[in-house]
Each structure stands twice: as C-alpha cells, then as structure tokens.
Amino acid sequence: MSDSRIGFGLLGTGLIAPFHAKALNASDVAELVAASDAVPDRLAAFAAEFGCQSYATLDSMLADPRIQVINVLTPNHLHFDGVMKAVAAGKHVLIEKPPAMSLREMIQMDAASWKAGVKAGVVLQCRTRKSIQAMRDAIREGRFGKLLHADMYMKWFRSAEYYRMDVWRGQRRSGSGVTIAQAFHYLDLLQYLAGPVKRVEARMKNLAHPGVELEDTLLAFTEFENGAQGVVQASTALWPGTDIRIEVNGENGTAVMSGDRMETWKFRDERPEDEQIRRYGTAGLSTGATGAADLGFKEHQVLIEDMVNAIRSGGEPFIPLASVLPTLEWALAMYQSAKDNTPVELPVDEDRVWY
Numbered sequence: 043m044s045d046s047r048i049g050f051g052l053l054g055t056g057l058i059a060p061f062h063a064k065a066l067n068a069s070d071v072a073e074l075v076a077a078s079d080a081v082p083d084r085l086a087a088f089a090a091e092f093g094c095q096s097y098a099t100l101d102s103m104l105a106d107p108r109i110q111v112i113n114v115l116t117p118n119h120l121h122f123d124g125v126m127k128a129v130a131a132g133k134h135v136l137i138e139k140p141p142a143m144s145l146r147e148m149i150q151m152d153a154a155s156w157k158a159g160v161k162a163g164v165v166l167q168c169r170t171r172k173s174i175q176a177m178r179d180a181i182r183e184g185r186f187g188k189l190l191h192a193d194m195y196m197k198w199f200r201s202a203e204y205y206r207m208d209v210w211r212g213q214r215r216s217g218s219g220v221t222i223a224q225a226f227h228y229l230d231l232l233q234y235l236a237g238p239v240k241r242v243e244a245r246m247k248n249l250a251h252p253g254v255e256l257e258d259t260l261l262a263f264t265e266f267e268n269g270a271q272g273v274v275q276a277s278t279a280l281w282p283g284t285d286i287r288i289e290v291n292g293e294n295g296t297a298v299m300s301g302d303r304m305e306t307w308k309f310r311d312e313r314p315e316d317e318q319i320r321r322y323g324t325a326g327l328s329t330g331a332t333g334a335a336d337l338g339f340k341e342h343q344v345l346i347e348d349m350v351n352a353i354r355s356g357g358e359p360f361i362p363l364a365s366v367l368p369t370l371e372w373a374l375a376m377y378q379s380a381k382d383n384t385p386v387e388l389p390v391d392e393d394r395v396w397y
C-alpha cells in the first residue's frame with residue numbers, strides 16, 4: 043500500500059460491498075486493504091475478485107495497522123456491534139444506512155466515536171447529488187420564499203427473490219421494510235432539505251410481497267417545523283420501478299429532481315446560473331429503481347474520499363452520524379403512526395424501535 047493512501051477495511055462482503063470495493067479501487071487517496079465476512083466462501087471469493095486480504099473475524103481485521111477506516115456493510119441490525127468495536131479499536135467508520143436500529147444506539151455510537159477521537163460518517167450517497175445541493179442552497183438563501191411543500195415519490199420494484207436472498211431482508215427486526223431500508227435515502231433528503239419534522243401521519247401496507255412480514259409500501263403526510271407540508275409515497279411493489287422524485291415548492295419557486303436530474307428549476311427571480319443548474323444530473327443514471335444492484339459506485343467514491351479528507355483535515359465528514367438522527371426519528375415516528383393509526387408528534391422516545 044502506498045503511504046499516501048488511507049487504508050480501508052470492509053465489514054461485510056454482500057451485495058453492497060462490491061460498490062465500496064470498486065470505489066476504493068478507483069480512488070487515488072483511498073485503498074482497499076482487507077475485508078471480513080461471517081460466510082467464509084463469500085469472503086474468499088470477494089477477496090480474490092478485488093485483490094484484498096481476508097480476515098475471518100472483525101477482531102483480526104481491527105488489529106491490522108494499515109487499516110484506518112472500517113466500512114460497516116453488515117445487515118442493519120448488526121451495524122451497532124460493528125461500529126462500537128471498530129471505534130473502540132481507534133478506527134474511523136463509514137456506516138451504511140440506516141446507521142442503527144434506535145435513536146439510543148445512534149447516540150451511543152456517536153458518543154463512542156467522539157470519545158475515541160475518530161470520524162463517524164454515514165453512506166447516504168444521494169445527499170452528494172448536485173441537484174440536491176442546489177435545492178438546499180436555494181432554500182437556505184430564501185429563494186423559495188416561504189416553503190409550502192416538500193414531497194418524495196419512490197415507486198420502486200423489488201422481486202420476491204430479493205426478499206428471499208437473505209433472511210434479514212424479509213424481517214422488520216433485522217432492519218428491513220421499505221421505510222427503514224430503501225426509502226431511508228430519500229426521507230433523509232427531504233429532512234435534509236425541509237426538516238426538522240414536526241408531525242407525521244403514516245399508513246403502511248404489504249401490497250405485493252406476501253412471503254415476508256414487512257411493509258413494502260408507505261404513504262405519509264408530514265408537517266415540517268417551518269410550516270411546509272409533505273407527501274411521502276414509497277414502495278417496492280410497483281413494477282418495473284421508476285426514478286425517485288423529490289419535489290420542493292415555495293411561494294417563489296419550484297424544484298423537482300427525478301433520479302439525480304434536475305427536472306424543474308424555476309424561480310420568480312431567475313438568475314444567470316439557473317440555466318446551468320437545469321442541466322444537473324445524468325440521463326440514465328442507475329439509482330436503484332428496479333433492483334438493489336441497479337447502482338453506480340461514483341457516489342460511494344465521493345463519500346469515501348470525503349472521509350479521507352475529514353481524517354486529513356481534522357474536519358467532520360460530509361454526512362456526520364449525528365446529522366442522520368432526525369431521519370431515523372422521522373422514520374420511527376412513521377412506524378409508530380402506522381401501528382397506532384394516529385398522527386405522531388416528534389420527538390419520539392430514544393428507545394423506540396419499529397418492529
């Protein structure tokens with residue numbers, strides 16, 4: 043390993059791990075050193091394919107001094123254990139979404155990382171999209187005027203085989219369900235743009251996956267603290283799956299992102315840079331609508347290189363763990379609302395879980 047690169051170790055070599063590996067192998071500032079997985083054959087195949095060392099246990103990987111960052115890529119209910127061990131060993135962590143199963147777990151993970159003096163970032167790569175950054179800047183600059191609506195539509199498809207691939211994918215208690223798994227990315231975008239959330243009313247159903255015990259469809263109505271309201275529609279039941287949409291409307295402007303493309307960008311105070319912003323995004327970028335592996339790795343690379351930058355500069359990662367607390371809290375409030383069939387006001391209890 044060259045001295046100038048920061049070494050990474052991957053905990054978990056399942057579906058998302060190749061995207062991390064490709065991102066690391068494409069980077070000039072980060073390097074894939076090793077991986078660990080509970081399934082030996084899967085680990086061996088992964089290490090051979092991506093040319094890294096394999097460790098049978100997390101403890102042995104943590105003892106490798108070449109590794110400064112652990113990317114936590116295990117099923118959702120196992121993130122907490124992996125993160126707590128990694129930070130106790132003095133490693134920085136980049137945690138796949140959702141970072142934890144309860145607010146308390148997240149708060150403990152965050153406190154442990156600060157105590158250990160290491161960085162804790164979350165892989166919510168959609169925040170890096172130029173369209174989202176433009177919307178956020180415009181909201182902060184007041185270009186929308188009073189914010190009126192912030193909506194998200196995720197009409198996706200996941201097959202029955204997807205839910206059968208691994209036991210945890212079909213279990214709420216392992217961190218599955220469209221709200222906490224797939225939609226978490228886009229709930230995060232809405233709260234990043236328009237949050238914090240004040241109140242939510244949600245309905246959840248299993249429309250098309252009778253073989254599993256979780257919701258494949260979410261409908262929610264949200265009131266934000268700033269007075270805006272929002273509709274969330276998220277599903278993995280809608281074949282063949284179409285691009286997600288984020289829509290923001292204010293008294294002076296409207297912005298719509300479809301996939302990662304800025305589909306509508308219109309303000310009463312048109313500015314010279316608006317013409318360029320309307321061209322943001324990539325026609326045909328795969329963003330996960332039709333299958334879990336229907337993704338690119340470039341956005342992961344941005345977050346990996348951002349972690350390197352945070353380590354080198356001493357600053358915070360682009361998506362610090364604590365910044366995701368409001369997203370998890372909103373998702374938890376949705377589950378509570380759907381279960382009790384009543385609107386829920388935030389905050390929710392730190393120990394609340396959704397299963």
Ligand SMILES: NC(=O)c1ccc[n+]([C@@H]2O[C@H](COP(=O)([O-])OP(=O)(O)OC[C@H]3O[C@@H](n4cnc5c(N)ncnc54)[C@H](O)[C@@H]3O)[C@@H](O)[C@H]2O)c1
Nearest residue numbers: 054055056057058079080081115116117118138139140208
């Ligand atoms: N950012 C994204 O767009 C995106 C996309 C897909 C998945 N994810 C997230 O990535 C994480 C992993 O999802 P996945 O689809 O790759 O799951 P997966 O089941 O395909 O892979 C998880 C791997 O972890 C291994 N594992 C389980 N317990 C372990 C342990 N104690 N020690 C070591 N390894 C262990 C499993 O053997 C498996 O290989 C989840 O948090 C998921 O939400 C993120």
